[in-house]
Amino acid sequence: MDSLTSQIRQNLYHNPQSVVHVLLVFISLVVAFGVLSSNHPALWQAFLPTLLMGLSYGVISLSLDQLFREDWEDGTLEWRMSEGQSLEIYVLAKILTHWIRLGIPLTGIIGLISGFESLPLLLGVAATTLSLTLLGAIGSALCLTAKANTSILLPLLTLPFGIPMIIVSMAAVSDPTAALSSYFTLQGGLLMIAVAVCLTACPYALRLSLR
């Protein structure tokens, strides 16, 4: 009954304003940094990649903590399981919806700031935001049963695995001409690992949360 695309369409229709606030935080921090460093172009050049990728990680983690919570609390998750629906497709639909809402705008903004210098750079950033979303989704599923404020717990849990992705992307953004050869391959590889791990770990964590 529910294919991947129809689930994504339903998700997009539901609660569309959920990521607007984190996007605004991202934009305002980048603008603030731009204003502060307006007299020091070298500073802007040196710190921009770190700022962009670090902030991307921050806003993605912060926004993901509610990814499965509503469905978990209102019984939708339980009901889906009783219907024998594929949890893998459900998880993938949730993640792709979130990435369309937040990952693609972030990639667009980063591309805009770096002047759209190369397509591989953009693709690499897109791959990284998707990897970070996949990674955060695992954390989100694992944090479901935690009663404490999970918006702090989630970044802590995923930080060790997110750091390699951020480092590679920072290097790629700071050196857009070299992006095709080395960085893009690495970013793509990390994305593949994230997909494989996420589609195993997330459904497992969700089942665990309903025990």
Added chain:
Amino acid sequence: MGSNGSGKTTLLRCLAGIPQAVSAIEKVEGLSQSYVGHLNALKLSLTVRQNLLQQTGATPVQVIQTLATRGLASLADRPLKTLSVGQQRQVALTRLSLSGAKLWLVDEATTHLDEAATTQFWGTLEAHLNTGGAAVLSSHIPVPIPDAKVIILHG
């Protein structure tokens, strides 16, 4: 039936296949099933109609007809959050008929329902049973269905 904490919900969840991937019953019998748990599994921001359309694969006409037979037609376009708890429960129970499943698994079906709605649910259940369906319910009140098998759990 059974007292609080005796394992009614656990039993029903096991039958429904939560948290295992495949339900025990589906595996053995190949039966289609529909489950309504403690939680209604409805989205508060969507309307009654949208909720039922998303969840059951029924056509819009079927949804409206079924809602009308329950006396809920006037609520079809209201967001779920504007409904009372009892009305939300009635919408969740409507899902059972719309799903077209042979086996209904319902956890404390009549919680929050008023007397009229409770009577109506027993009527719907009886009609479902008479057309070859089956149901496993947990309940705190006696089920007024002749020759229903009652299992009393003792925890």
